[in-house]
Amino acid sequence: MKYCIIIPDGMADYPLEKLGGRTPIETARTPHLDFLAQNGQLGVVRTIPGGFSPGSDVANLTIVGYNPGEYYSGRAPLEAASIGIKLNNSDWAFRCNLITANEDTLEDFCAGHIKTEEAGLLIRLLNEKLGNDLIQFYTGKSYRHIMVYRGTQKMDAKCFPPHDIMGQSIQKHLPRGNGSEILADLMERSRTLLLNHDVNKVRVDLEENPANMIWLWGQGHRPHMPAFQERFHLRGAVITAVDLIKGIACYLGWDIIDVPGATGYFDTNYSNKGQYAIQALENYDIVQIHIESPDEAGHEGNVHEKVSAIEQIDSKIIGPILEAKDKFNGLRILVLPDHYTPIVKRTHTPEAVPFVVYGTGIEKGIGFSYTEANAHASGLHIKEGHRLIEHLISGSFR
Known part of the structure; x- marks a missing residue:
């Protein structure tokens, strides 16, 4: 089984008056993301445990299965690595x-x-x-x-x-x-x-x-974390332009795949990220793709760039990976933002984020499209976010 985790950083948001009461996700054209949600499991997961600030460091440790209460020691040591x-x-x-x-x-x-x-x-x-x-x-x-x-x-x-x-x-x-x-x-x-x-x-x-x-x-201080392969018996790699995410990968024992044109900003090369991820899945058990642009748009309060980033992630990363699914004997795709970065607040907030899991062995859920509201209405709520990776690997969300 292959696993692909796609993290559009800070993608989740609040309804905006200038978007007619819709969120950027609801406004963006996301046919591939909607397909995943309508044919897989849609829900919400708490990536920021109680007592922690809603940072990408805490959230991304949670996503890869490491309880911040046990392993988090600060953001900078991760980036230093x-x-x-x-x-x-x-x-x-x-x-x-x-x-x-x-x-x-x-x-x-x-x-x-x-x-x-x-x-x-x-x-x-x-x-x-x-x-x-x-x-x-x-x-x-x-x-x-x-x-x-x-x-x-x-x-x-x-x-x-x-x-x-x-x-x-x-x-x-x-x-x-x-x-x-x-x-x-x-x-x-x-x-x-x-x-x-x-x-x-x-x-x-x-x-x-x-x-x-x-x-x-x-x-x-320097954190002390067991390697991902030691815990989950899967060999991993990450595609990102952000040092924080690369640093987490160093401590996990994952390889870092450099992608030409990956910038961590609006001008990042989305297509290359998608294509390099497909190639990486041939050699690794689990591949994570992190895209920073929605978060940057949220911090800038830039609605247009946030909607544009979401659409490009859908068309140039999620779409091609979905199309390549049959190249592998089994593939499960997990898509979720690490946290909210609302346009109106221009910073991170700690709400549970919408996630979708689709692929081999994943039962079809309620059949809703991918939005924040639909994820909350799904009834699938994972409170201990560091256990989401276990659900992905087992294929069970009951």
């Missing part, structure tokens, strides 16, 4: 966003989706000027980078995800608690270093948001 950072047990890894600050306002959590090449120059400067034996900065992708603290100070300060506080006061959302003085000092000193860097001068000239400050958050 994806770019080859070796963490000791006592090290603290922090996510380091390049942001746009406008005086005391956090204007843009991603600095206009700065290119990795530009970002790398800025991170290199920060490491030269702010790095030392205890603090190191590492280049990731676009606006997403890593800072590692190797000192003895406890660093469990309360830190705010920058995408949750756009348009709000920087001073009111600086880190609070253990280690906050170190973090706030690094963030403030970064403003002086980055303000007049040539990269930012050019970005301002081009009317692009400058990357004129860092934002530290999402910290944690």
Whole structure:
């Protein structure tokens, strides 16, 4: 049996007045997703356990069968693994966003989706000027980078995800608690270093948001997780442009498949992701495809791009995989967002998300099309989200 998990990040949403009271999913043309739902099992699953913030880190651990209450230690250590950072047990890894600050306002959590090449120059400067034996900065992708603290100070300060506080006061959302003085000092000193860097001068000239400050958050220690193959006896691979998802794959023992044109943004190459996934299913037992664009649209409050992303996922990823189903002796397809990213809130929310499972050995359920409302009305509710993978493997949803 082959298994394909498709995660349109942040796809689930609320009804919108500008869409006539429909959600982006209900508005988008999704014939293949609807086919899966009408001929498979449609339901909702809680990917964010009680007591956890609705982050992609927690949600994606849940989806692959790892209870966050047992295995979650922070977002940044997962991302660190994806770019080859070796963490000791006592090290603290922090996510380091390049942001746009406008005086005391956090204007843009991603600095206009700065290119990795530009970002790398800025991170290199920060490491030269702010790095030392205890603090190191590492280049990731676009606006997403890593800072590692190797000192003895406890660093469990309360830190705010920058995408949750756009348009709000920087001073009111600086880190609070253990280690906050170190973090706030690094963030403030970064403003002086980055303000007049040539990269930012050019970005301002081009009317692009400058990357004129860092934002530290999402910290944690190295997690300890058993390999996926050890637990489920399946060999896995992942297709994604996002370091967080790659980092989870590293800890699972999954291979990471690089896809030309995969960007983690609206311009990602959806067709390549679909075709590479079909090829990967010939060599792996389980293949996960993660698509970031719906989440980015949600954070930007961009309805048009969210609907467009959902339609392209349906036509260029789900459709081709469904068409290739007969190439395999058995194939089960699971599609679900990791969390809601509502247009009106522009951040993640913790509701149970709609999922659909279709394929070999999966009984037909209620026959509804794929929408948030239909999933909730289905009567199939999985409260312990980390057990969804067990249902997928067993084929039983009773």
